[in-house]
Amino acid sequence: xxxxxxxxxxxxxxDLKDNDLNIIADKMVSRSYDKGKMILLEESQGETFFxxxxxxxxxxxxxxxxxxxxxxxxxxxxxxxEMSLLDGEGRSANIISNExxxxxxxxxxxxxxxxxxxxxxxxxxLEELAIRLRKSDQHIESLxxxxxxxxxAITLIRxxxxxxxxxxxxxxxxxxPFQQDIANMAGTSRETVSRTIKLxxxxxxxxxxxxxxxxxNFDEFRQxxx
Amino acid sequence: xxxxxxxxxxxxxxDLKDNDLNIIADKMVSRSYDKGKMILLEESQGETFFxxxxxxxxxxxxxxxxxxxxxxxxxxxxxxxEMSLLDGEGRSANIISNExxxxxxxxxxxxxxxxxxxxxxxxxxLEELAIRLRKSDQHIESLxxxxxxxxxAITLIRxxxxxxxxxxxxxxxxxxPFQQDIANMAGTSRETVSRTIKLxxxxxxxxxxxxxxxxxNFDEFRQxxx
DNA sequence: TCCTCATTGTGATAATTATCACAAACGTAT
DNA sequence: ATACGTTTGTGATAATTATCACAATGAGGA
Numbered sequence: 001x002x003x004x005x006x007x008x009x010x011x012x013x014x015d016l017k018d019n020d021l022n023i024i025a026d027k028m029v030s031r032s033y034d035k036g037k038m039i040l041l042e043e044s045q046g047e048t049f050f051x052x053x054x055x056x057x058x059x060x061x062x063x064x065x066x067x068x069x070x071x072x073x074x075x076x077x078x079x080x081x082e083m084s085l086l087d088g089e090g091r092s093a094n095i096i097s098n099e100x101x102x103x104x105x106x107x108x109x110x111x112x113x114x115x116x117x118x119x120x121x122x123x124x125x126l127e128e129l130a131i132r133l134r135k136s137d138q139h140i141e142s143l144x145x146x147x148x149x150x151x152x153a154i155t156l157i158r159x160x161x162x163x164x165x166x167x168x169x170x171x172x173x174x175x176x177p178f179q180q181d182i183a184n185m186a187g188t189s190r191e192t193v194s195r196t197i198k199l200x201x202x203x204x205x206x207x208x209x210x211x212x213x214x215x216x217n218f219d220e221f222r223q224x225x226x
Numbered sequence: 227x228x229x230x231x232x233x234x235x236x237x238x239x240x241d242l243k244d245n246d247l248n249i250i251a252d253k254m255v256s257r258s259y260d261k262g263k264m265i266l267l268e269e270s271q272g273e274t275f276f277x278x279x280x281x282x283x284x285x286x287x288x289x290x291x292x293x294x295x296x297x298x299x300x301x302x303x304x305x306x307x308e309m310s311l312l313d314g315e316g317r318s319a320n321i322i323s324n325e326x327x328x329x330x331x332x333x334x335x336x337x338x339x340x341x342x343x344x345x346x347x348x349x350x351x352l353e354e355l356a357i358r359l360r361k362s363d364q365h366i367e368s369l370x371x372x373x374x375x376x377x378x379a380i381t382l383i384r385x386x387x388x389x390x391x392x393x394x395x396x397x398x399x400x401x402x403p404f405q406q407d408i409a410n411m412a413g414t415s416r417e418t419v420s421r422t423i424k425l426x427x428x429x430x431x432x433x434x435x436x437x438x439x440x441x442x443n444f445d446e447f448r449q450x451x452x
Numbered sequence: 453t454c455c456t457c458a459t460t461g462t463g464a465t466a467a468t469t470a471t472c473a474c475a476a477a478c479g480t481a482t
Numbered sequence: 483a484t485a486c487g488t489t490t491g492t493g494a495t496a497a498t499t500a501t502c503a504c505a506a507t508g509a510g511g512a
Binding site for chain 1: 460
């Protein structure tokens with residue numbers, strides 16, 4: 001697939017004419033990262049905008065004592081790096097390749113030019129940031145007032161929405177992340193994740209199948225926990 | 227002060243020429259809210275953009291069982307309501323007037339027109355949302371991996387940055403919010419806030435003075451808790 | 453296959469924090 | 483000044499969850 005075709009799938013570019021899309025595509029450079037590689041380091045200067053062509057990355061923050069908080073897991077056609085381009089602050093998070101991944105990159109100045117030249121992109125980007133902010137707010141709410149069972153369930157819902165496939169009410173999350181990663185997103189411990197998923201299985205709400213997790217009745221599940 | 231002069235203080239409008247500023251100012255309508263009044267209700271449709279002319283508001287989310295999570299407290303020249311204008315979703319939070327407040331409002335269509343007409347506004351708004359997203363991420367981090375003492379201290383730091391006045395290293399937060407509000411921001415209980423602030427006083431890090439709180443050495447305090 | 457390393461499961465215990473109950477202090481209006 | 487409603491302080495207790503320790507299971511390579 002051509003670079004322009006990839007861009008077509010990215011919400012913030014999808015409104016553009018083919019012509020403009022090609023112009024932007026020409027400015028982008030492709031890079032590859034092996035699983036586990038650090039793509040962006042916290043504290044480094046933000047000079048690049050990234051779009052995920054294939055694979056997945058995790059957005060994390062690291063505390064002094066080494067504990068890791070996972071803010072999000074991003075997949076194909078998601079983008080990142082825009083934050084520090086926009087507000088000029090340093091990186092606020094680490095980005096680590098979660099699988100072998102290919103990304104498209106755009107330089108700071110090309111990115112900012114795009115925003116000035118195509119107001120539609122800026123507006124689409126505003127929309128995207130609004131959505132993310134909304135998700136963050138929900139995340140904050142859940143961390144603030146739920147017990148660990150709820151927090152873990154809500155984390156599973158996030159995975160289902162981002163990585164899941166639906167088949168008549170049943171959602172299958174293929175390749176459920178490690179318990180440690182789920183714990184780092186839900187703000188709890190790995191052991192509690194283990195015990196809680198077992199509990200959800202006993203309540204007949206979910207079922208594990210090798211590396212996959214099935215949520216039997218997604219609507220009901222959401223109702224129960226959010 | 228004229229409406230245009232108020233707008234001049236708002237980051238997203240500060241780049242505009244006087245002329246353009248006046249055009250926008252003409253479209254804005256002023257409204258007043260008494261302390262405690264609900265300005266925006268969760269779940270209602272988002273049709274208005276607001277700028278705070280004077281006073282302060284709190285941004286909250288409410289859970290089924292009535293508990294409240296405070297996402298932010300906004301003051302003069304801050305704005306809100308842009309989220310659902312941008313992504314078309316319903317309101318994600320309640321906005322309650324925290325003091326007697328005056329706000330300027332702009333209709334949905336006028337707001338979106340502004341963005342199309344003045345790309346600078348869109349870019350400045352992107353910047354602002356990026357900053358908010360960054361704060362949300364920090365908030366998530368602190369809720370995820372800190373104990374209640376840290377979370378409360380970090381909440382005090384947020385207040386200091388938004389409401390505090392500095393005098394040679396010492397920050398005074400005038401009119402510290404109620405313990406219950408602090409608890410709702412820090413994701414803990416009112417009693418724990420009471421005990422923790424006492425603890426911080428015993429450690430000679432802060433001092434209460436009637437309704438005010440003084441942080442003796444702000445840099446050190448920040449170092450300790452973030 | 454067997455071995456090894458990574459991941460998951462689970463019990464016991466300790467630490468943290470919420471909750472309840474009530475007293476003290478504070479603010480405001482009469 | 484008094485009285486009332488709101489906010490804060492604090493002890494006792496219960497509930498939740500983290501942590502530690504180790505066993506069980508699984509996945510990938512020699």
